[in-house]
Amino acid sequence: MVTVGINGYGTIGKRVADAVAAQPDMEVVGVAKTSPDLGADGAGARGYPLYTIDDRIREFRRADVDVAGTVEELVERCDVVVDATPGGIGATYKPVYEAADTPAIFQGKEDHDLTGTSFNARANFEAAEGERYVRVVSCNTTGLSRLVAPLSETFGVEKVRATLVRRGGDPDQTGRGPINDIVPDPMALPSHHGPDVNTIFPDLAIDTLGLKVPATLMHVHSLNLELGSEPSAAEVRELFEGESRLFVVPERLDADGTGKLREYARDMGRPRGDLWENCVWGESVSVSGNELYCFQAIHQESDVIPENIDAIRAICGLASKEESMALTDESLGVGLPAVVGRERASLAV
Numbered sequence: 001m002v003t004v005g006i007n008g009y010g011t012i013g014k015r016v017a018d019a020v021a022a023q024p025d026m027e028v029v030g031v032a033k034t035s036p037d038l039g040a041d042g043a044g045a046r047g048y049p050l051y052t053i054d055d056r057i058r059e060f061r062r063a064d065v066d067v068a069g070t071v072e073e074l075v076e077r078c079d080v081v082v083d084a085t086p087g088g089i090g091a092t093y094k095p096v097y098e099a100a101d102t103p104a105i106f107q108g109k110e111d112h113d114l115t116g117t118s119f120n121a122r123a124n125f126e127a128a129e130g131e132r133y134v135r136v137v138s139c140n141t142t143g144l145s146r147l148v149a150p151l152s153e154t155f156g157v158e159k160v161r162a163t164l165v166r167r168g169g170d171p172d173q174t175g176r177g178p179i180n181d182i183v184p185d186p187m188a189l190p191s192h193h194g195p196d197v198n199t200i201f202p203d204l205a206i207d208t209l210g211l212k213v214p215a216t217l218m219h220v221h222s223l224n225l226e227l228g229s230e231p232s233a234a235e236v237r238e239l240f241e242g243e244s245r246l247f248v249v250p251e252r253l254d255a256d257g258t259g260k261l262r263e264y265a266r267d268m269g270r271p272r273g274d275l276w277e278n279c280v281w282g283e284s285v286s287v288s289g290n291e292l293y294c295f296q297a298i299h300q301e302s303d304v305i306p307e308n309i310d311a312i313r314a315i316c317g318l319a320s321k322e323e324s325m326a327l328t329d330e331s332l333g334v335g336l337p338a339v340v341g342r343e344r345a346s347l348a349v
């Protein structure tokens with residue numbers, strides 16, 4: 001059993017903790033956060049011991065919230081840390097992890113150079129094997145990497161052009177915007193996403209543009225890829241349907257936007273209405289010569305969660321890529337068509 005501490009219990013950290021708790025080969029030792037707010041109650045309800053930084057212990061006690069110790073103590077008590085603190089804070093913790101000789105997984109807002117290894121399970125699991133510090137790439141880079149990997153292996157990819165329509169903030173980020181605007185972000189090419197995808201695929205030709213919109217539900221990518229061959233749209237769709245972390249949204253669902261996708265996730269009993277898979281609209285998959293076009297939606301709060309679990313197995317040497325991804329998918333229930341299939345089966349009974 002690998003013991004895991006989660007430093008930072010916000011949008012990503014709380015989901016990672018629940019995913020770790022669902023694994024047969026992992027255990028949550030504790031979670032760390034800086035304020036005794038609603039997240040602390042969520043941790044308490046799940047029985048996760050709560051840790052905080054030294055000078056906040058008194059604040060937790062004043063609020064009558066139990067504290068098991070400091071972040072440093074949590075780091076000492078676990079085999080591996082998942083750092084899910086806000087972007088840039090993770091880097092300040094690396095010396096703490098090194099001092100305790102505890103390997104760590106960082107998140108997408110940290111620089112690639114912090115670890116030298118950026119991770120996406122489908123694309124480069126092996127690169128993380130035996131490493132002590134690994135960065136799971138951002139939600140958007142995860143979404144692009146999952147799509148590029150099978151296309152590149154099967155048809156070749158000569159060039160990617162991606163326009164990323166990005167949610168302004170997560171549902172709980174009351175201070176984020178825009179409230180009523182559409183903001184090119186950044187105004188000039190490239191957005192940081194293309195170079196970030198190159199931390200996974202160093203030789204990939206990719207240009208990305210970004211826009212921020214007043215939405216909280218998901219990001220949407222408008223994609224154009226020049227392939228190395230000329231498959232039919234049906235062949236591309238079939239390839240996508242064979243990937244557990246790509247959900248090819250069937251026309252039958254009439255899920256014509258991100259709101260309906262999230263409603264579908266809630267209807268299917270997903271925790272927090274999460275969609276761990278890229279949602280590629282099936283009817284958007286079109287091919288003209290060697291040019292592939294499609295739209296995909298990315299649930300920013302949750303698509304990196306299975307990747308964090310696989311990153312733990314990679315650095316701890318617990319399983320091969322195939323074994324780890326299969327175990328993660330099975331324990332969480334990743335793979336929506338399978339869920340639909342199971343539901344159909346139980347209805348038939």
Ligand code: NAD
Nearest residue numbers: 008009010011012033034084085086087107108109139300
């Ligand atoms: P968040 O603000 O929701 O949560 C951060 C957590 O860290 C909070 O629990 C906070 O109490 C805690 N924290 C803050 N300072 C701390 C400190 N000094 N020590 C210990 N804990 C501290 O952040 P998030 O959205 O979960 O993002 C975390 C990381 O995940 C970032 O690198 C981000 O880029 C990445 N990420 C976020 C998303 C997303 O959509 N939210 C998607 C993919 C990756």
